[in-house]
Amino acid sequence: MRSPITLAVTALALSLSLTACGTTDEKAPGTATGGPKPLSAAEKAQVEKATTEYTKWVQDELAGLVKQTGEFVDAVKAGNDDEARAIYPNARTRWERVETIAAEFGDLDPAIDAREAGLQEGEEWTGWHRLEKDLWPARAENYTPLTDAEQAELADKLLADTKAIQKQGEDLKLTATDIVEGSQGLLEEIAGGKVTGEEEYWSRTDLWDFQANLDGAWKGFELLEPVIKGRDAKLAAKISYQFGAVQGLLDATKRGDEFVTYDKLTKEQVKAMSDAVNALGESMAQVSAVL
């Protein structure tokens, strides 16, 4: 499946001449202390449409997440490790697309997505990454594999927690600010954990998560773009262009249709992606000034 962002890139090539509005531009909107104008009636309608669509999209992703998590859990419990490893990055894509929104639901995020390095003393480790380590133990020292019973228990809990998240998503009510902050948060996820290869320490499938975070951030931006454009066309064009730049770099890491594992990336590739995400993140941070 082509990512929605890839489609944007082609359109964006046209806007290459856009100006860099530096953060020191005295006239840059939003750097003033006054704050943006209230939404007009037409804008309110646009925002309403965006939040409705975004909410539905999040719910669809969560439904997909539950389905694919179920498949993953079945494979783990059946002892089909190869199949589980194949499903893992794709199922997690569903999670990573909506992570910053879903993580707000209750306190299930740690149970589902905690990393070993982030555990507090005495804290029990469950969720995706616990099973990840068991499926890809190559980097682990003196690792004792899980027993079948332990595997099954972890897998069942993961599915149950995921279903609970989906259930909480049924009553989702989002504002434009939620969407903007959700997108900003997903870009921070990329800059903080994906581009550095920290998230998927055992499986090295960080680029799948990277793409998923980017998909989610793009979705939010894309839906609000008409409003942003009406208020600051330059900023909207710049963000579109910068999404395209990140996606282009990400596409360049693929071999065939699949991403390579993180350990196959060159330092130059990682640096270029990191720079591009920093640029995009700075621009997305300016959206709060116009909305």
Place this chain on the structure above:
Amino acid sequence: MTSGISRRAAIGAGLAAGAAGVLVGREVIPAHQRRSETYSLRGAHQPGITTEMQNHLHFASFDVTTRSRHELEQMLMAWTVAAERMMSGQPAGPVGPVGGRPELAPDDTGEAMELDTSNLSITVGFGPGLFRDRKGRDRFGLAQRQPEALRPLPRFPLDQLTPGASGGDLCVQSCADDPQIAVHAVRNLTRIGFGTVGMRWSQHGFGRSSATTPGQTTPRNLMGFKDGTANIRSDETEELDKHVWVAPSDDRAGAWLGGGSYLITRRAMITVELWDRQKLRDQEEFIGRTKSEGAPLTGRTEFDEPDFRAMAAGEPVIPEDAHVRVVHPTHHGGARMLRRGYNIADGTNEIGRMDAGLFFIAFVRDPAKQFIPIQKAMVKSDILMEYLRFTQQSIFAVPPGIADGQSIGHALFKRG
């Protein structure tokens, strides 16, 4: 660790060139008595060259990541505004670290609040890669303006350059008496540059290892010797014109660089563990000066001229391989440079040794005459090379200062 490395092998250009002197002690100025100058990019030259040397450095090198000349020029405009704001003690942006709306990220990072300018100077330079890419292709329509002298430095024998930590398309030299101020400037310029430039490498320096004004005392480098005794000082107008400032007629392609200079960096790691157990007499013979006064071995006080012909017991008093002899202007057609390097200590290497040394910075009018031959002479003949490992190098053309209403690099980017 050092076996297999010839004494002549490693090298460090200009390390302690003509340095040494009377123990005068480091300037220690209480914070409340600090001078607090306001420097500007306006005028004949950029600040940070003849400017009285501050005690701290943050030097950053950037790759240009955009293909758009327009974006690049816009960023230089934004850098000009922010640099001048910060040099005058204001926040990087018009809103400031806390003055804006709480739901927005501030346009200044905030760590300079309550601090004075600490004599901050910001100097911007252009590397060879700004003009042509690695395949020699024109990147921004500037190739015809690339000066002949602005070429990547040659690879010197014994260099152990860290991959990815040399060169660069743009540089920012940020100097201040408070390290927090120096870092603040680089950090905020980097942020403004996201999407147009990405940082390639950077270097902190914590103690000046040179002196640039007539009144400034000569400091010591991490070999414990005075460094910068023979430096060109800010009041030597004729010498500056001769050795530091590029003349518009120097280079057919580089008329825009008139009033500017070439900035060269070399990061020299000193094997301090080895150096520290050399006998005092040997250390002094390696340098060619006394450790206490910094006087040449043939003289009594710091500023006495060395006498390279003096003999004692059939041997030259200043040995053939002494640093001061190898790099002295009299052996290089009178070539001098303005040095503005800093001591560095970047933690510990993988075998527990200090990663300390000198971040050499020199400003010269012609690298081919005033730097490359001297570096080659060091590699070939300087005993100090045994205690140095060069891990980084770069060259930048530092454009002249600008007039009101212009952005940094105006002369390079202007049409026609």
